[in-house]
Amino acid sequence: MSKPEPVRRNPEKGYVAVLGWSLNAVEALDRFDRRYVVVAPDWAEEYCEEHDIPYVSWNFERLNDRSLEIAETLQKMGVDVAIPLYEETVEWAGAINSVLMGNPRLLGQAMLLRDKALMKRRAQLGGIRVGIFEEAHDRDDVIRFLKRVNQTLLKLDGDPSDPIHLKAFDKAGCLGHRVIRTPDEVDTIPDEEFPVLMESHLDGWEFAVEAWVFNGKIRFLNISEYVTLGYSVFVPATPELEKFRPQITRQIEKLIKAFEIDFGFIHPEYFVTSDGEMYFGEVAYRPPGFKVFELLERAYGFNAYQALVLAFDPKTTEEEIDAFFPREVVDARGHAGCFGVYPRRRVVSELSIPEETEDHDYFESHELSAPLEETVTKRTAFGTHWGLVYFFGDDPHAMRGLLKRQEDLDFYV
Amino acid sequence: MGNPVNPRENDPSDDATLTKRLAALDDATHAMAEARDFGKHLRLRRLLDSLRRVLVQPGGFAAVQARAADLEEAGLFHGTDWATPEVLVPALCGAGLQSENADTVLMEAVSELRMLAIATGEYAHPNVSAEDAHQFLSQVLATNMALLFTPPSEAERVKQGRMAQLTRDLFRHLGENVGFESVLDRLVEEIWRILRQRPIQVEQVQHLITQIAIFRSDPDVELGSAGQGVDRLISSLYGTTEACREDPGVDVYRSRLEAMDANALQYEAAGFARAMHDTGLVSPYHAELLRFLLDQSDYLLAEAMGLSSTGRDCMLRFHDLVHRLIEEAVHPQTAQAVYGLALLLDRGILYQPPVAPALWRQIALPLSPYAQERLTLAYGTTPSPRARLLSGVLSILGLPLGVGQGDNPTCQSARALSMWAYNDPDYLLQVLVWVARDDEIIMHFEGQSISSRDSISGVATTLPTDLDPVSLIVVPHLDRIYAEMGRRCVGRAGDPHRWVNPEFHGWWSARGFRINVDVETGKLVDLEEFLRHFYAAYHPRYNGDQPLIHPQPGGVAVTDSAARYVGWHAITILRVARDPQDVTRVYFYNPNNDSGQDWGDGVVVSTAGNGERFGEGSLPFEQFASRLYIYHFDPLERGDLERVPDDEIDRIIGYIRRSWGADRLPAGELQASPEPSTRPPD
Incomplete structure (x- = not known):
């Protein structure tokens, strides 16, 4: 293995701006063949300078009459498209892209995708089933x-x-x-x-979809199976959920049509009830949380951030995008899953990975750290987990059982 | 030539697991390799976790060693001191390996394996030559000798958990590959120190000696004057006498025996006996000799075991039993049983009426399928599980103080087994029957019965595999019962050991009880009274010159070499006596595998040279009292409390303040957080 050579960026291909700071995304882009620039708050500046990362400073919380400035700056630099990394940058991307691409509808689309109530109405109008x-x-x-x-x-x-x-x-x-x-x-x-x-409340099986869209068509569709919402997810899903793939694909196509999505990446959530009926939950126009991108890379070997760039870049060719993506499910090397750890006790003093977990054949790694406080704040909402534990293995059912089992174990004692 | 007994090596059964884990490691390495420098740390977590999972597998060290160059190039060491191996300092490696942070231990371990790859020429490093790497590793070995052959101590297990075993396996791998010449002298000295404690389990020591033997047989190695005393160790295992000098294999040796006359056999017998009593190690050829002598004469049999006059009498009186024991339990694979048998006979315990019949029962005992499975899992199928267990019985009865807790938090159970083997062998044999045949022990606690089957969990969370045969199957049962007794004391004021110890160990464990730690707050209480009573009960000068009659359970606050509190630990007080220098010492049994520990502030537990019997640790009375926090005594025997000199008590309190008591002083003095003193010691 040799040190990765600096990538030669192809000026024939697109020039992208990512909105928001994600080291995982930046790292992936830095070794991809597109020119890129990171648009992030000024606290990222020092880091970017130190590591030669192309950077434009922007405070996304500030919304005033200078907001057009960032679109113009990027336009002057020759940027072709802006890619949102976080929920909070989705409408910024819409606004910027409507300028860069001369398409005002993109802003309206982004606003729809940012408001859960509007989103549901739009979906309903598009003939998609939603709950009350x-x-x-x-x-x-x-x-x-x-x-x-x-x-x-x-x-x-x-x-x-x-x-x-x-x-x-x-x-x-x-x-x-x-x-x-x-x-x-x-x-x-x-x-x-x-x-x-x-x-x-819908009693059913909740799952999420990650879909890369280019020229109005789905180019890669992943189904992420939740074992317990907020706790665990794995990809690819079990055959029982994958058997809904044709229906799910049709649902996503409806969604694309309803929201007039031509390119980029969507991350919707659905319920499938016991009678096989599919209910739309919500959709996001940005990478999912819970490290699903990392799980996809582990399972399929492609970098999901680079995929994001391909799907957004208007200069991407059909051949290029076809060659990039593997075939869904059949090309996966195994199933990758992760579990979000919440302390189960009210008072904890140390991190102690259960031996049963650490010794399991599927266990890969964890990013838990020692507790900083001894008293665990009571969870009011679904809240944030204390870190993720990663698994990888051949059998999706074993994976599901394993992730479920983790809920009964103490990682903090 | 037959099959030499030396060397024996491991079987490749975990290959599939290793292959899988290596695939994950290679994937993680690749992911890090392709990452930009500024993104390397994002890939580090997975790489470290996959490294750890590979390293704990058999063959893992060699596999990582082979990948050392890839790992370094991928950027594992990026941004750390390890990135520049040419400036690393051997003396600092120990700190890394003993770090509480598992990741630091891993990085250090992989760095050592990289040095090894460089030293062996597998990895041509641009900045470090093979000679430098070799020199580096020799120094690392020399400065971390203890990692080579002692299981993790209490302190290390508490601090490092399972990483403590990993560093030991690493050192074994390093030693085998680097060679021992630079460290031979200290190594040999340490081996002798361990052996003088006469542990039952000597596999680790045998393995090291085997490695040294292989290493010495390499004609390229120039040892010079190094390794005085190593010959005796090697020969006690592989070439003890004339007829097995060149390690010819058991079959060849047997045919040589058949051709010998009485004189030559006498020679063989005496040679083996001397070596065995000298080192505590038994050669597989010795076992073969014993089996052969069964058909010869009792005289030669007694010679071959090096018996004292008591032992010889015992053997003649219980002739049939001894013969059957040898037939059943002594095999080349269980050679250590010879030493156990010899000491058992010398102890004269066969003269206690129930012991001989109990051994007959043991010989004929059908083992439960579960007990057979556990024994087979730990020791393999040859000889049979029953023979393996019987050999273990001989060892534990011969060397009651040689019981070790292995790498398990079960010091209570190890202590109980040792105490019974020492004081009540008949009871031990009874308990063993219940476990081996019925998979269940029932004990009583304050009139209520407790079954080892009903109790859900013990102190240990996993089944042990690194114990002697008797401990292996009995400890899990004892552990559950011990934990259950503790649970039944929940809610009572004070420390549960007050009630648990006498019920768990036996009637002789006195009902009087003192503790100098307040369970609620973790603070010291009644310190002076605690110490005065201890003197009055145990010190011959204040208890009417009464030697201790029965072994008594005690609890010590273990401290590390910097005198910092590590944890509570169970020991047995065996006797109090004057040593050859006229210092009054407490001799005690420590279920830790190596009693020779440095507890800091000048308190260093001695294991030989101060009047210790095999397996005993000892400290001067004062120093021992300074680490004690629990003891039992007979309230009806009043000693002279008042005569205990104040300055002696003050000195002890000084020791306590400078060590584990530093942050436990009663309120008003220094403040500190309460320690989890409600947790049973392990």
């Missing part, structure tokens, strides 16, 4: 919705209610996601979380 949902501006709205949902389900007073889900309009993944079962729990929601999106 509504916006809430205060706690009364939540109580009303909870009651109404349970009346619809013909519950009597005293029957255990079906839960409802509350999500922030514009946050990624599980952030701000709460489950409410009783009116009492409504009081625990802090004021600053409103307004929120409320959804009825």
Whole structure:
């Protein structure tokens, strides 16, 4: 093995800007053949200078009459497209791309993708099934919705209610996601979380999709199987979920049409109920959390960030994109999964990977660190895990069992 | 030529696992190799984890050694001191290997393997020559000798967990590949020090001696005057006497024996006996000789075991039993049983009425399928599990203080086994029958029965594999019962050992109990009273010159060589007596495998040269008292509390303050966090 040579960047190919700082993304781009520039807040500047990383400073929280500036700067540099790395940069990418590509619709599209309520309406208009949902501006709205949902389900007073889900309009993944079962729990929601999106609970199998889209067509579609939402995911999915692939593909095609997505990358979530009906949950126009990109690289060997660049770059050719992606499922070298660890005890003093986990044939690695505080904050919402544990192996069912099993183990004692 | 007994090597059964893990390692290496310098650290976690998983597999060290160049080029050492091997300092490697941080240990280990690859010429490094690398590793070996042949100590196990074993395996690999000439003298000295404690398990020492023997037989090696005393070690295993001088293999040796007259046999017998009692090691040829002599004369048999007059009487009195024991238990693979048998006979315990019949029962005992499986897993199929267990019985009865807890947190159970073998061999044999035949022990705790089957868990979370045959199958049961007794004390005020120890070990473990740590707060309490009572109960000058009658369980606060608290540990107080220098010492049994430990602040446990019997550790009375935190005593025997001199008590308290008591002083003095003193010692 020799040191990687500096990549020769091909001026014939596109010039991309990534919005937001992700070292994994930057590292992957730095050894890809496209010219690139990182657009990130000024705290990234020193690091970029030190490592010769092309960089433009921009504060995404600032929204004022200078906002056009960044689009113009990038345009002057010759940048072809902007790629959002985080939820918070999705509308920035839409705004910038509408300038770079001279297509004002891209901004509207981005706004749709940023607001969970608008997103659901749009999906509904596109003929996609969604659950019951509504916006809430205060706690009364939540109580009303909870009651109404349970009346619809013909519950009597005293029957255990079906839960409802509350999500922030514009946050990624599980952030701000709460489950409410009783009116009492409504009081625990802090004021600053409103307004929120409320959804009825769907009993079903939740999964996510990662789809790379180019020229309006799906180029690679991965199905990520959740073992337990917020805890664990693996790719590729079990054959039982993969057998829905044709239906899922049709759903994604509907989604692409409804949102008029021509290029880039989407990450929607669905439920499939016991009768095989598919319900749309939400969709994001940026890389997924939970290190799914890393899992894909482990399973298939391609770098998902480089794939992202290909799907966004208007100068990418059909041949190039065909050659880049492996065939779904059949080309996977195994199943890669990860488990998010939450401490199970209220007081913990040390990190102690269970031997059963560490010795398992599928165990690969973990990124847990020793606890900084002894008392574990009570989880209110789904919250953030303390780190991930990675697994890799041949048998998807063994993987699913293994990930499920981790929920019963203590990683912090 | 037959098949020489030396060397024996491992079987390649874990190949499939290793292959899989190597694939993961290569993938992780590749991922790091293609990453940019600024992104290397993103790939480090997976690479380190996959390295660790490879290194714990048999053959893992060689595999990583072969990949050393790839790993370095991929950037494993990027941004660390290890990136410039030409400036690394051998003296600092020990700190890396003994780090609490598993990643530091791994990096250090891989760096050593890289040096090894350079030294052997597999890896032509631009900045380090093969000679320099060789020199470097020799120094690393010399300065970390203990890693070569002692299992992890209490301190290391607490601090490093499973990494402690990994560094030992690493050193074995390094030693075998670098050679021992530079470290031979110290190595031999250490081997003798370990052997003087007469452990039951000598596999690790045997392995080292074997490696030294192989190393010495290499004509390219120039040893000079190094390795005085190594001959005796090698010859005690592989060429003890005239007829096996050149390690001819057991079959050839047997045919030579058949051609010998009584005189020559006498020579063989005496030669083996001398070597065995000298080193504590038994040659496989010795076992063969014993089996051969069964059909010859009892006189020669006694000679071959080097028996004392007691032992000889015992053998003649229990002639049939001894013959059957040899037939069943003594094989070239279980040669150490010869030493066990010889000492068992010398101890005269066969004269205790139940012991001989209990051994007959043991000989005929059908083992449960589970016990057979455990024994086979640990020792293989030859000889049969039953013979293996019987050989273990001979060893434990001959060397009660040679029991070690291995790399397991089960010091309580090891101590109980040792205590029974020492004090109540009949009971030990009974417990063993229950386990080996029925897979269950039932003990009673304050009138309630406790089954080792019902109890869910013990102190240890995994089954041991690194123990002598008796401990191997008995310890998991004892451990569960011990833990269950502790659970039944939950909610009581004070330390559970007060009630558990007498019920667990036996009636002789006295009901009087003192502890100098407050369980709630972890602070020291009643220190002076604690010490005065200890003197009055145990010190001959204050207890009416009464020697200790029964071994008594005790608890010590183990400290490391810097006198820092490590953990609670179970020991047995065996006797208190004056040593040849007239210093009153406490002689005790430590279930740790090597009792010779440095507890800091000048408190160094001695294992030989101060009147110790084989297997005993000892400290001057004061120093011992300074690490003690629990003892039992008979409240009806009052000693002279008042006569214990104040300055002696003050000196001991000084020792305590300078070590484990530093942050446990009662409120008002220094403040500190309470230690988890409710946890049972391990």
